[in-house]
Amino acid sequence: MLKEYTTPLKESIDADKNVFDLLADRAQRTPEQTIVAYRGSDGEWTGFTATQFRDLVVAIAKGLIAKGLMPGDSVGILAHTSWQWTAMDFAIMSIGCVTVPIYETDSALQIRSICNDSTISYVFAEDDEQRDKVESVKDECPTLKGVYVMQLGAIDAMVELGKGVGDEEFLERETATHGDMLATIVYTSGSTGTPKGVELTHANFVYCVQSGFQTLPEITYEPGNRLVLFLPLAHVFARYMQFLCIGGNNVVALTSNFKTIIKDFQEFRPTYILSVPRVFEKVYNAATQRAGSGFKGRVFAKAAVVAYQWSVTQQEGRKPSPALRAKHALYSKLVYSQLLEVFGGARCAISGGAPISRKLAHFFNGIGLPLLEGYGMTETCAPCAVNTFNAFRIGTIGRPFCGMSFAIADDGEVCIKSPSVCRGYHNHPELTHEQIQDGWLHTGDLGDIDDEGFVRLTGRKKDLIITAGGKNVSPEKLESQIVTSPLIDHCLMVGDRKPFIAAIVTLDLEGVNTWLVSQGGRPCESLEEAAKSPLVYSEVDRVINEANENVSRAESIRKFEIVPDEWNVDNGMLTPSLKTRRAVITKHYKDFIDQVIYAPKKK
Template sequence: MTMVKEYTTPLKRPIDKDKNIFWLLEDRVSRTPDQTIIEYRDENGAWAGFTATEFRDLVIGIAKGFIAKGLMPGDSVGILAHTSWQWTAIDMALVSIGCVTVPIYETDSPAQIKSICSDSTISYIFAEDDEQRDKVDSIMDEAPTLKGVLVIQLGAIDAMVELGRGVSDEEFEERKNATHGDMLATIVYTSGSTGTPKGIELTHANFMYCIDAGYQTLPEVTYDPGNRLVLFLPLAHVFARYMQFLCIGGNCVMALTSNMKTILKDFADFKPTYILSVPRIFEKVYNAATQRVGSGFKGKVFARAARAACEWSVTTQDGRRPSLAARAKHTLYSKLVYRQILDVFGGDTKCAISGGAPLSHKLAHFFNGCGLPLFEGYGMTETCAPCAVNTFDAFRIGTIGRPFTGMSFAIADDGELLIKSPSVCRGYHNHPEITKEQIVDGWLHTGDLGSIDDDGFIRLTGRKKDLIITAGGKNVSPDKLESLIVTSPIIDHCLMVGDRKPFVAAIVALDLEGVNAWLKDQGGEPCADLEEASKSQLVRAEVDRVINAANDNVSRAESIRKFEIVPDVWTVDNGLLTPSLKTRRAVITKHYKDLIDNVIYVPRKKA
């Protein structure tokens, strides 16, 4: 492997990687013992919270319960629940005594839960409610290491605290002090290029390095007093998990919620100083504003204001001073339009950080022109999430920013983006061969293609592999569903699409011989050609059934929401298949670009 470009952001101060993650909470208590650090809506919808001291005491109480229950260092415990203060408390309690947290998405199917339980030898699962418990119960007999399910909504935390009352402070301290940086903190499962979820092993040292690097990279967001964040991303995702730890150890008040129906009200009430999200949220805010103003006079004013915001952002990003006329327009639209846009986020937001999926340049320029810098960042589960980001003093739209302090990025001779950092994972659980292939001489091979300019700003240009990243930031590997769908005799090929789109869809090519054989079995008339077959309601209903059956094997975010049948044959000769008869994803996507852009993802009509 030859590297053609490398860039390192130097550390501002040394980082101690041997600390237990629980140290973040202890340090916060030592600095701001009576300051509220976590808030949430209670059963009546009112805001409640924990001070640093209250939350530490609760975490220790839960940890003592785990000790009493017999959990030992290295034992794995799953959490199957939405984002909540309970999720955070259970997580902190587990890592404080050397146990391993295994996040499970609340949307995961029983088959996915079984796979994770077996691979990481989970002993207990904290399930949010009866619905989640039922999923676990359905696979209990197939998960030999799983001893039981504890239901959060049925008092699991109180039960743990009660169980641990007989455990002494000295016993807890002994377990805590025996937990060091090189110990495993969590196994996070992510879809790999093959479609099979793989567990990423992240240690205390991985997180502690990444967290301190975050403080050094964006101190205005992470460590300045008075910062507030509404965390609504799933804590099963490593990005949200990282932010949870970052807020606890910094000087931030963190509101935890998973109710997207009330998120705008939460913004208005809580008044966050910065926003952390995937691009889809910013797209929804922009689209909602466009719809609200309509096509009349207000619509025309908004359209002009949007253009002015983008022009302002482009000008200032180029380092130029806006003209007198541009400054006058910007002042006018700030009062008429921009202020209302920013008020959606609560009115006190200084910046927004976007990650998890590529961000539209137009969207970034719009919000930046409105007065809300939209900092795009980059990270992987393998790096504890963030490892590059734009900042207040180093901001270039169209890039993912510079490396975090103490981290290095490089471009290999084939254009692949590589990362070296103490935050890079220990490896892939039970897959030493993948670890050896993906982490070479300390450099993590990301699978992304990119470039680095002389100032250290990184641009992504594509991906070496076929992982789909939706607009909501969900990583979807298409292989599993595609392989299931093409087992149908009437389907010749299936290709999933959805990169940077709001949902996953599919393009289906039929097997005419198989279609006619199936139609005969159904008592129907045969189709003369693929054109006729693609329009048959009977055939479409069968394709729909096949896709729905395949969807049962994955979470909703990974499922195919829409499909189109094309009346074409995909062959090696027409370039849509490789010589080994695999689909050429990039070629097919380009070939059906009009179908994808204008039929599957119908453009929003202008009012």
């Protein structure tokens, strides 16, 4: 390894605890404190105390025992984020069984593949629609014995079934569940290639949670912190956060209704936000569009500049000038306070899943909502590096978590060594051997580590674009800057073995129309119309040219095409964490790339 950095543990971590111990310890420590919140049937917030939730989990686990589930048996959960998901998860793992999360967007064929690969015994589905997908392939899944529907009383059925199982039998199963036992098989969201099942043990998760307490105690263990968790629990980052909140001293509100997420923030009043960069981009773009191009627009533009200057000054360790302090105080009242209220008054946000543009990070930091960018993988139980309140450097993913090590290999690849690293890939020993060598997980990301331990990512090995001229280009930095435009939904750079770098752009129709009206233009009725608009093309061209100023000519986008399409999870263009599936998109647009973007010159 060329470089290596380890953040030491502040206190030792018990490697033999299981995930249920996190809940049991919380119930013993704060028995009457609400730990899980959700909206009830009347739309009002309600929840479970630590004791109530532990007792519910134990009751469900007894039902699973009564069903005949034995240690090592796999149980699937196919549902949106909810308290039922969390309760089932804890119950399954508490008795030595293995939780297999399935994305609610997965197709029947994907469900069949996961069921057979992990030999699932039962699936707990959210509703009839999800059950129907499972039932359609049930005959092709030899180990699948049945499907239970949560909205049709599956939880109550398990509790009722478990009434014949004594406390002693549950306790025997729970105490026999040790840290080295398999807790879950998490299938990667698959930005490239076919999703693989990552095997994570109880010790993997417990170590990562306990390390999180030591790394960010201000938001993970100090009493009174609150989180609205809306990311899919099938994703390891959200899954980790539920364990972190319940095992720490947080209240976690579980919801999956994106239509009410702003209302949820403002009513639940989270102390911190967890999200992916796309959400912050949307909030910033919406604020820009609402301000318009008149007086309010000019005020917002000036406020954005001041926020950026304030953040840069802070990051450089300088004191702001009296003039900057006065401007910042003014815009705090006029602009920043209203933006912070969108997030319910949260004091910070944790951003992960994809790179975030420096401009956006400086903006939010400048208004008083620092985006603590972090990094993690399914293979590491999610987070393994993060910026903290005491060590915050925009443009990096922070330092390693306590008790974890980062290193840079000879070819620039980022490698990680930690007790939170998975034990391997399910049914793929060859891949395990390839990815985990001498205890080091090879991440596939490229980066560097400075002398203070801050890790900076520069791109993905597989995403590197190598032009015909031999120039290696990492697309993430430019792409993340371009999508901060309210008109642009996604941008994907292409150019592998081509003479120059180009890009495919998709539009945000709402953003386009708001911008068009502000310019005195007429709104477009469809993405097809917007993609053909000369005004829109001109603005996208301006945005891309501005972004190009930050890179060399060889790395710049020399040509772009706007496509009248929408990229989302349902059509397979995005992962559930909203990252573009580069390989899927380039394959889908192969003919378009070859014949339109890189059309052969006519002789």
